[in-house]
């Protein structure tokens with residue numbers, strides 16, 4: 416099956432301005448991009464008239480928690496039995512796709528194998544969802560001591576940082592091995608605490624350097640990637656030093672750490688995660704001072720422009736999946752990239768497309784509208800390079816294609832298609 420998308424304004428993902436072009440998809444790849452492409456005479460051809468709309472690469476989210484459960488359609492209490500959790504995670508994957516996210520580099524789950532199972536179902540084609548880099552479950556140092564236990568939330572009273580406990584290096588080693596055995600792509604480690612969960616702990620180290628080093632060693636040996644939740648320079652530096660691929664939050668990054676990342680031997684991607692901070696401040700009840708929301712926003716607004724200046728790769732994703740920032744609001748990040756960090760809309764879009772393709776480890780075939788690339792494409796009613804907020808409205812996505820398959824084709828574009836086919 417071939418698909419000819421005609422008369423589109425193409426934003427190719429590189430950050431270059433839109434240009435008018437036709438795009439021909441053959442199977443799951445983009446076969447041609449040109450000013451005009453004649454409708455192929457051979458075989459099955461579907462024609463979509465994209466006049467007036469923007470064709471862009473499907474978006475990539477770098478920090479969403481599919482297993483946490485809440486979406487714009489369904490609120491999860493996060494206390495369900497495993498059977499409900501399995502349904503919820505597949506629901507969440509479909510909601511991500513409905514909102515234009517055709518790839519996810521996951522931020523961690525509630526059960527060890529949940530995303531491995533989901534990745535398989537999506538790949539086999541019987542469950543709608545984005546391409547998935549499946550993460551391990553996200554556990555505290557406490558839980559890591561006995562990985563077969565159910566995840567128990569840590570409480571503020573009783574919280575003990577890494578500096579006040581004995582090393583658990585062997586347990587960390589075993590945890591990464593177990594996750595690699597299960598088949599995850601990414602192992603997640605919360606290297607620092609989180610003030611939003613336990614007040615005033617964002618700068619507290621949750622793991623010792625020797626433990627993070629051990630995780631790095633095993634990950635290299637087993638061929639899995641590592642992601643860190645880390646707010647403080649000390650925690651971020653540990654992650655960079657030991658070969659982590661992605662770092663979430665990076666709120667209190669200093670100049671020394673920025674230079675370290677810029678010169679790191681491995682590619683390092685930062686998800687500064689502004690969306691969760693914005694939502695904590697704007698949705699529901701006001702945050703307590705101990706959650707350090709205002710302090711974090713003030714710092715992050717200074718940090719991210721410096722990252723960009725240093726050429727460090729920044730990706731969207733903000734812990735989506737909690738009740739206060741449900742899955743489906745993910746594109747809010749892109750508006751905050753513009754409002755808070757001073758990116759142009761095209762720069763923000765590039766973070767979600769070309770840079771996202773690299774985050775997925777598929778930079779040579781994902782994240783651009785380019786010949787030979789995978790056909791993950793969105794047709795957007797309007798111009799997101801002028802007004803990036805339109806991406807927050809799923810009804811503006813008139814076509815969602817993943818791997819050459821149509822997940823959605825809106826009626827207005829369908830009618831054009833039908834008219835074309837009748838001639």
Ligand SMILES: [Zn+2]
Nearest residue numbers: 522644663734
């Ligand atoms: Zn997270």
